[in-house]
Amino acid sequence: MDIPKTKRIFISALEHSAEMHCVNLIKTLDDTTPVLDAHPDESLDDIQWAGFGGERMAELGCELLDNTVKRAAMIYNVFGQLGYYRKLIKQAHQFFKQNKVDLVIVCDSPAFNFHIAKAAKKHGIPVLFYVAPQLWAWAPWRIHKLKRCCDKLACILPFEKDWFSKRGVDAEFVSNPLFDEMDINLEQNYRCHSDYDIKAPRIALLPGSRDAEIHSLWPAMLDTAAALKKKYPGAVFTACAADAEKLDMLKYIAADYEDNGVEVKYETNKVIDLTKESDLALVASGSATLQVAAAGCPMIVMYQSNKWMWHLVGRWLIRIRFLSLVNILASKEQVPEFMPYFTSIEPMIERAEALLSNPAKLMQTSQALIELVRPLTDRRACEVVADIVKDMLAED
Numbered sequence: 262m263d264i265p266k267t268k269r270i271f272i273s274a275l276e277h278s279a280e281m282h283c284v285n286l287i288k289t290l291d292d293t294t295p296v297l298d299a300h301p302d303e304s305l306d307d308i309q310w311a312g313f314g315g316e317r318m319a320e321l322g323c324e325l326l327d328n329t330v331k332r333a334a335m336i337y338n339v340f341g342q343l344g345y346y347r348k349l350i351k352q353a354h355q356f357f358k359q360n361k362v363d364l365v366i367v368c369d370s371p372a373f374n375f376h377i378a379k380a381a382k383k384h385g386i387p388v389l390f391y392v393a394p395q396l397w398a399w400a401p402w403r404i405h406k407l408k409r410c411c412d413k414l415a416c417i418l419p420f421e422k423d424w425f426s427k428r429g430v431d432a433e434f435v436s437n438p439l440f441d442e443m444d445i446n447l448e449q450n451y452r453c454h455s456d457y458d459i460k461a462p463r464i465a466l467l468p469g470s471r472d473a474e475i476h477s478l479w480p481a482m483l484d485t486a487a488a489l490k491k492k493y494p495g496a497v498f499t500a501c502a503a504d505a506e507k508l509d510m511l512k513y514i515a516a517d518y519e520d521n522g523v524e525v526k527y528e529t530n531k532v533i534d535l536t537k538e539s540d541l542a543l544v545a546s547g548s549a550t551l552q553v554a555a556a557g558c559p560m561i562v563m564y565q566s567n568k569w570m571w572h573l574v575g576r577w578l579i580r581i582r583f584l585s586l587v588n589i590l591a592s593k594e595q596v597p598e599f600m601p602y603f604t605s606i607e608p609m610i611e612r613a614e615a616l617l618s619n620p621a622k623l624m625q626t627s628q629a630l631i632e633l634v635r636p637l638t639d640r641r642a643c644e645v646v647a648d649i650v651k652d653m654l655a656e657d
Contacts, residue, residue, distance in 0.1 A: 267309060271365045272313075273367045283318055286391070326352045363387075364650065419637070435649070437638070459493075462540045464542070483514075500526070504530060532552045545564065562587065564602065595629060
């Protein structure tokens with residue numbers, strides 16, 4: 262007779278995007294946990310979830326020690342919240358001490374989650390890193406730290422598996438969780454631009470989801486839009502906000518630009534749908550660039566960090582030639598990127614005009630982007646990671 266079992270997993274997510282990855286993983290495991298694949302004679306009653314995350318994880322029954330998603334911070338203001346993060350690490354230690362935990366899953370945010378993983382290992386708990394820390398980009402010497410506190414690494418970029426495996430980490434490419442909830446048919450997104458109206462290009466404005474990104478990039482996008490409107494009077498501009506709160510922020514800031522001659526339409530949480538119908542996107546650096554690429558939309562990637570911090574620290578740590586995900590995957594400048602900061606919008610205007618005036622280049626870029634992201638969309642990452650989790654639980 263099989264003896265039903267319950268397993269407890271501690272899961273840690275700080276950012277909204279990481280929470281969504283964890284939500285999809287929890288849903289997948291809750292749907293597929295009756296049998297442990299590695300031991301088909303052992304069944305599970307259920308998985309008990311606890312850890313750090315947001316409301317969506319709580320709605321699925323995860324016991325939150327703290328709602329960390331609400332406190333998500335940009336890298337340059339993390340220092341103002343060090344006391345808060347120290348408190349979280351203490352909470353994790355206490356939870357591991359008082360409860361039997363079968364597995365710890367840390368999702369993204371390596372600066373914090375390295376500490377959670379270290380705490381787990383101190384209590385003898387196996388650790389799965391979901392989303393590999395980008396050690397290949399900067400601070401590669403941290404690989405020794407990763408090896409000490411990581412039992413399995415789920416990579417979301419194709420080249421990462423080889424990079425980490427060569428350095429002694431048990432790594433697997435699981436596809437990109439960004440596309441788990443999206444029904445994407447890449448073949449339908451190919452464009453020949455036969456219906457492209459050079460006098461009335463459709464331009465998407467994607468200033469990011471964080472407050473700091475919006476405040477630094479949205480005004481620059483509006484100024485760029487105003488300059489493009491002068492050359493392309495029929496141009497149509499549509500902005501996409503992450504949610505209703507960010508939409509209000511975009512509209513509030515845009516009110517100061519009402520005299521620039523640009524009328525902006527707005528959408529919420531429809532990056533793929535919007536960029537499938539756009540000829541060009543101005544987009545904040547980050548995961549949204551992969552969505553834009555999957556839509557086959559040429560883009561210009563922007564980011565605005567602190568110039569002096571970059572010259573004092575950043576440029577000595579970064580080990581890669583390109584900083585945007587699209588160009589990193591392509592190993593060349595597939596799209597123009599203005600990172601880690603820009604001092605003028607004029608170069609962006611010039612690159613935008615060069616693309617908009619060249620339908621053949623738009624078509625070539627569109628097709629190259631779709632092929633670039635194809636390996637990221639072949640499988641649902643949450644399903645691959647769920648199988649990894651079941652294997653790790655079976656080893657317990």
